[in-house]
Amino acid sequence: MIKDTLMQAIEAGAKELTRYFNGSFTITSKATINDLVTEADHASEKAIFKVIQDQFPDHFILSEETGAIPQASAIKWIIDPIDGTINFANGIPICCVSIGVEENGVMIMGAVYNPFMNELFFAERGKGATLNGKKIAVSDKDDLLRSCLVTGFPYQYLDTENGPLQIFEKLIRKAIPVRRLGSAALDLCWTAAGRFDGFYEHKLQAWDSAAGFLIVEEAGGKVTDLKGDAYNPYQPGIIATNGKIHDQLLALVKGGNI
Numbered sequence: 001m002i003k004d005t006l007m008q009a010i011e012a013g014a015k016e017l018t019r020y021f022n023g024s025f026t027i028t029s030k031a032t033i034n035d036l037v038t039e040a041d042h043a044s045e046k047a048i049f050k051v052i053q054d055q056f057p058d059h060f061i062l063s064e065e066t067g068a069i070p071q072a073s074a075i076k077w078i079i080d081p082i083d084g085t086i087n088f089a090n091g092i093p094i095c096c097v098s099i100g101v102e103e104n105g106v107m108i109m110g111a112v113y114n115p116f117m118n119e120l121f122f123a124e125r126g127k128g129a130t131l132n133g134k135k136i137a138v139s140d141k142d143d144l145l146r147s148c149l150v151t152g153f154p155y156q157y158l159d160t161e162n163g164p165l166q167i168f169e170k171l172i173r174k175a176i177p178v179r180r181l182g183s184a185a186l187d188l189c190w191t192a193a194g195r196f197d198g199f200y201e202h203k204l205q206a207w208d209s210a211a212g213f214l215i216v217e218e219a220g221g222k223v224t225d226l227k228g229d230a231y232n233p234y235q236p237g238i239i240a241t242n243g244k245i246h247d248q249l250l251a252l253v254k255g256g257n258i
Contacts (some may be wrong), residue, residue, distance in 0.1 A: 002075070003124065005055045006099060006111050012047040013081055013097035014115040016040055021116070022091050035155040036085045041065055044081035044097060052077055064207045076102040078210035078233070083112075084183030093117065098185035100210025100233075107233070110211025112185045121189040123211075123218035129192050138221040138242035139194040144258060147197035147245050150179045150187045154203040162255050164202050174258050184238075188212025191240050192219035198241035198249050202226070206233040213240060222246045226253055 020040035027038045045065050052059060061069040063079040077099060082088050084095030093116030101109040112121040121136075123129040129136050141147050149171065153164050171178050179196070181187055185208060187199045192215045210233045213223045224230065226237035228250050239250055252258060 001055075002101060003109060005052060006101060006109060007122075009048045009051040009077075010097050010099050010111045010113045010120070012051050013044040013079075013099075014113045016044040016047050017082060017088065017095070017097065018115050019043075021088065021093070027089050032155045034086065036089055037065060038082070038085060038089055040088065041082045041085060045079065048079055048081060048097070048099065062206060064205065074104045078102060078207050080185060080207040083185040083208060084181070087182045092182070094181050094186060095183055096185050098207065098211045100207075100214065102210070107210060107214045110214040112189050112211050112215065114186060119189075121192065121211075121215050123192075123215040125214065125218065127218070129215045129218035131189075131193055136193045136219050138192060138216070138219050139197050140244065141197045141242065142244040144198075144245045144248040144252070145174060145176060148177045148179070148195075149249075150181060150190065150196045150199045152180060152182070152184055152187065152201045152204075156203075162253065167200070167253055170252060170258065176258075184208040185212045188216050188240055191242070192216045192221060194219075194242070198239070198245055200226075200239045200249060200253055201237070203236040204233075204238055205236075209233045209238055213238065216240045224250065226250075228254075 025039035058071050059073045060071045060076040080098040083098045088095040096112050096114040098112045108125045110123050190196050191199045216223050222243040223240040
């Protein structure tokens with residue numbers, strides 16, 4: 001029942017993305033000038049809420065635009081109505097709807113849907129990960145120097161030791177290709193599908209990674225925080241890899257060299 005609702009909700013949100021894409025819609029800024037929210041974000045969120053609340057009115061919801069709607073429920077829906085809003089606002093079709101489902105603090109299900117590429121990623125704990133219904137698996141590269149990585153940068157730069165630019169510089173000085181798609185949820189899914197060998201980012205919110213990190217794990221990958229501890233989407237840092245390059249990337253992020 002929860003899976004059916006998840007699929008209906010993510011389809012409802014994606015329908016709003018396609019309806020507004022490359023059209024006319026309002027855009028406003030949140031905390032910083034380029035931290036955007038659009039009319040489509042709100043429309044997608046509203047459509048997702050309707051599906052979930054019609055079927056599970058007593059479930060907890062945490063969503064990027066509305067925040068927390070607490071309920072005394074073991075189930076929590078963690079929603080990003082548009083992950084990659086800047087891409088969406090500029091007509092770049094690298095964006096998606098992301099929904100994770102948590103039960104008693106454990107992520108049990110996640111879906112990420114980019115309707116513009118017709119790619120629906122899904123995972124259920126213990127049952128593997130799929131892309132459009134077909135099983136996916138992480139890559140098998142075991143050398144960081146030969147890897148293709150992806151990252152993102154925060155809207156408010158973290159001017160700290162071993163920050164995003166320092167790590168990025170270490171990688172590119174070794175000619176390691178590092179991409180920036182602008183959607184953490186897709187970064188994770190593309191790592192799960194073996195398109196990237198690893199992903200790292202210093203500052204995410206729970207809705208950015210809730211679905212995607214489970215998809216990586218169920219595709220055979222490894223996900224930790226920036227210290228190498230078990231991943232928790234309610235803290236900001238993440239490293240997600242195929243598992244074989246994880247220790248190498250983790251050592252670099254922690255201050256080491258290649």
